[in-house]
Amino acid sequence: MPAIEVQAITKRFGTFTAVDQISFAVEEGEIFALLGPNGAGKSTLIRMLTTLLPPTSGTARVGGCDIVQDPDGVRRSIGVIPQAMTSDLELSVAENLTVFAKLYGVPRERRRQLMRELLAAVELTQWADQPVKNLSGGMRRRVEIARGLMHEPRIFFLDEPTTGLDPVSRVAVWEMLQRIKAQRGLTVLLTTHYMDEADKLCDRVAIIDHGHLVALDSPLKLKASVPSQNLLEVGFAGAPPDWAERLRHLAAVESVTGEAPVFRIASADGAATTKALIEAAGAAHVTLESLAVQSTTLDDVFVHYTGRQLRDALQEPSWADRSGMVRRR
Amino acid sequence: MQRTWAIIERELRRFRRSPVLILVSMIFPIVQLVVLGYAFGGNVKHLRVGVVDQDGSVPAVRLRELSGAVAANAETFEPVVYHDEGKALADLRDGKLNGVLTIPPEFSRWVYARESPHVALIEDNTDNFVAASLTNAFNGLAAAFNQSAPDSRRLAGELRLDVVEIYPYVPYIQYLLPGSIVMSIFMMVMIGGGIIFIDDKARGLHEGYLVTPITKFELIAGFNLSGAIKAVLAGGVLMTVGSVIAGVPDPFEPLRLLRLLLVIVLTAMALVSMMFLIMVRVSDPLLPRAVFGVLNTLLFFPSGAVYPQQAFPGWMRVIAEVDPFTYAVHAFKCLLLKNTGLSALAGDLAYLSIFTILAMTAATLLFKRTL
Numbered sequence: 053m054p055a056i057e058v059q060a061i062t063k064r065f066g067t068f069t070a071v072d073q074i075s076f077a078v079e080e081g082e083i084f085a086l087l088g089p090n091g092a093g094k095s096t097l098i099r100m101l102t103t104l105l106p107p108t109s110g111t112a113r114v115g116g117c118d119i120v121q122d123p124d125g126v127r128r129s130i131g132v133i134p135q136a137m138t139s140d141l142e143l144s145v146a147e148n149l150t151v152f153a154k155l156y157g158v159p160r161e162r163r164r165q166l167m168r169e170l171l172a173a174v175e176l177t178q179w180a181d182q183p184v185k186n187l188s189g190g191m192r193r194r195v196e197i198a199r200g201l202m203h204e205p206r207i208f209f210l211d212e213p214t215t216g217l218d219p220v221s222r223v224a225v226w227e228m229l230q231r232i233k234a235q236r237g238l239t240v241l242l243t244t245h246y247m248d249e250a251d252k253l254c255d256r257v258a259i260i261d262h263g264h265l266v267a268l269d270s271p272l273k274l275k276a277s278v279p280s281q282n283l284l285e286v287g288f289a290g291a292p293p294d295w296a297e298r299l300r301h302l303a304a305v306e307s308v309t310g311e312a313p314v315f316r317i318a319s320a321d322g323a324a325t326t327k328a329l330i331e332a333a334g335a336a337h338v339t340l341e342s343l344a345v346q347s348t349t350l351d352d353v354f355v356h357y358t359g360r361q362l363r364d365a366l367q368e369p370s371w372a373d374r375s376g377m378v379r380r381r
Numbered sequence: 382m383q384r385t386w387a388i389i390e391r392e393l394r395r396f397r398r399s400p401v402l403i404l405v406s407m408i409f410p411i412v413q414l415v416v417l418g419y420a421f422g423g424n425v426k427h428l429r430v431g432v433v434d435q436d437g438s439v440p441a442v443r444l445r446e447l448s449g450a451v452a453a454n455a456e457t458f459e460p461v462v463y464h465d466e467g468k469a470l471a472d473l474r475d476g477k478l479n480g481v482l483t484i485p486p487e488f489s490r491w492v493y494a495r496e497s498p499h500v501a502l503i504e505d506n507t508d509n510f511v512a513a514s515l516t517n518a519f520n521g522l523a524a525a526f527n528q529s530a531p532d533s534r535r536l537a538g539e540l541r542l543d544v545v546e547i548y549p550y551v552p553y554i555q556y557l558l559p560g561s562i563v564m565s566i567f568m569m570v571m572i573g574g575g576i577i578f579i580d581d582k583a584r585g586l587h588e589g590y591l592v593t594p595i596t597k598f599e600l601i602a603g604f605n606l607s608g609a610i611k612a613v614l615a616g617g618v619l620m621t622v623g624s625v626i627a628g629v630p631d632p633f634e635p636l637r638l639l640r641l642l643l644v645i646v647l648t649a650m651a652l653v654s655m656m657f658l659i660m661v662r663v664s665d666p667l668l669p670r671a672v673f674g675v676l677n678t679l680l681f682f683p684s685g686a687v688y689p690q691q692a693f694p695g696w697m698r699v700i701a702e703v704d705p706f707t708y709a710v711h712a713f714k715c716l717l718l719k720n721t722g723l724s725a726l727a728g729d730l731a732y733l734s735i736f737t738i739l740a741m742t743a744a745t746l747l748f749k750r751t752l
Contacts, residue, residue, distance in 0.1 A: 132592040136585030155593040
C-alpha cells in the first residue's frame, strides 16, 4: 500500500482553482518532491494532505487514513515542517522539542531518548539548552526537522525546507534528511522550487504548474524524457554570415539559437557535436574562443513541459498574492 | 526633501490600507468621549434603602410617604420595607442595600411630645458618592417632613437625622483598588494572551498545533488556562501591593486572601475567555492592539470602578449589566472594603463562572481547525 495516495484532489478558492484534479502515489521509503514555482499549488496540496485545508473535491489517503474522514489518524502518522519557521524563539531547542512531544503524548522516557537521538542526528546536541533565537537560519531549520520527528511519524512533510538558507546550510539539510530517512525508514514528501534540491535529494519528482501535475518520474527519467540532452554555448571569432546554418548540420544538433559571436546549440549527443564543431571551425578557419557544455537539468525539463523557464515562473504572482491573502513566512 | 516625502508617502499608503486601524482610531475617541462623559458626574439614582418602621403610627407613615414621593420624583432611592432590622442590616452588609432607615418605636411619641424626634440612617460608606447622595436625600426628606408639620416652628419638634456609617472611612485610593486589580488582570489577558495569540497566528506558529491530533477544546482550554495563569499572577501582585499602598485594613487575613484568590481566578478566566471569543477568528495583528483601547474604555468605566453605576444613564447600565468587569469589581469591593463572606459575592461568582463557560464554548465552536 502506498504511504500517500492522492486521487483527483482539487482545491478552489472562490473562482480560482489552486489545485486541479491531481493524482499520484508516494511509495513507502521514498523521498518525493513537488516541484514548481510559487503559486503552482504545491503548498495548497501539502496543506490538504496534512489536514490544514479541506479539499474541494477528490480525496487522499495518508498513512492509510482518509484526510477528510479520519484527519486525526492522518495527524498521528505524519510529521510536518511548515513553510514558516514555527519554533518558539524564546524557548530553548530542548523545550521546543519537549512541547511538541507532549502534544503527541509521547511518554517521558521515550521523549528523553528520542530527544538525544534526534539532536544528535541534526547535530544540535550542544545547542540543546540555547534559545532558538540564538541559532542561525540553518540551525533553526534543523530544530524544526528534529521537532517534527519527536513523535516518530512514518511520513514526513516538509514545505520548502531550505527556502531562505544559504547554499552550505541547504546541503547540510539535504544530507541530514537523507540520513534520518535511512535511519528511520521515513517516507518524505517535500515541496521545493529549487531544481537542484529536487534533483539531488529526491527519488521522484512531480512537476506542478498552475495547479496541474505536468510530469512525474525520477529526476533521471525526467531529464531523459527531454529531447535535447545537452546544451552547448560556443563563442567564435571570424565566423562567416552563414555560420549558424552550417552549425545546424553538424552531428546530433537539434537547434541553434543566438547570434555571432555566441551561439547556443541544443544537441542530442554533446560529445559528438563538440567534436564535429571543432573540426568544422578548423576547416573554416574560424577561431573557437569559448566552449561550455551543459547537461540537461530539471529546469530544461520544466521548460519542456510548461513552455517557460522556472526562473520566469517564479516571478509570477501566486494565487495568494492575487487574492490579497497574507502569506505566512 | 524627496527622501522625507518618500517616507511620508509610504506611511500614509500603509495607513490607508489598514481600514481597521482607521476605523478604530476614529471610533475610539468618540467612545471615550461618550463613556467618560457619562461615567462621571451624573446624579446618583435608584439607591436601595431598607425602611424599618418600628413605630407604625401616623408620623411614621407620613415619613414613609415622603420617602415614596422621593422615590417617585427625584428617584434618588427606592425604599424597601423591612420588618426586621437585623435582616435589613445583614442585607446592607452584603451589599444588597445602600442604606437602612430605622424609624424607632418612640418616634411618634417624640413627635407629639416635641422631644427632638429622630430617625437613624445607616449607610454603606464604602462608596463616598453614594453615601453623600443618600445623606443629602434624607436631609431633604427631613426638611420636607418638618416643613409639613403644623408646629414646625418649634425646634424641639423638628425631625433630626442621625447618620451612621457602618465602615471606617474609605479613602478614594481604596475605592479605586478593586478596579485597578481588574484592570491589571485585563491588561495581562490582552497583552500576554490576545496579542501574543494573534502574533503567533500571523507568524504561522499555529500551523504547528493544527497538524497535531490536539482537539479544538484542548487547544482553546490550553490557550485560556495559560492566559488565565499569567493574569492571576498579575492580579495577585496588584492585589497584594495595592492593598498595602492603599492602606486596606488587615490586608493579609488568610480567609480573605483565599476569597480574593478565588475572585482573581474567576475574573481571569472570564476575561481571558471573553478575549479569545473576540479574537478566535482574527488574524490581523493590528486588531487586538486597536481593540485593546476600545475595550478598556468600554469595560472599565461602566463597571463602577471609578464612579457609582447608579449615576449612569440607562444605556450605560445595560453595558454594565453584561460587563464582567462589573461583577469582578463588585466582588473585590465586597472583600477589600467590607471584608464580607462569600454569600455577598455569590451572584458575582455565578455570573463570572457562567460567562466563562459560555464564552469558552462559543470560542471552541467558532475556532477553525483548518487554515
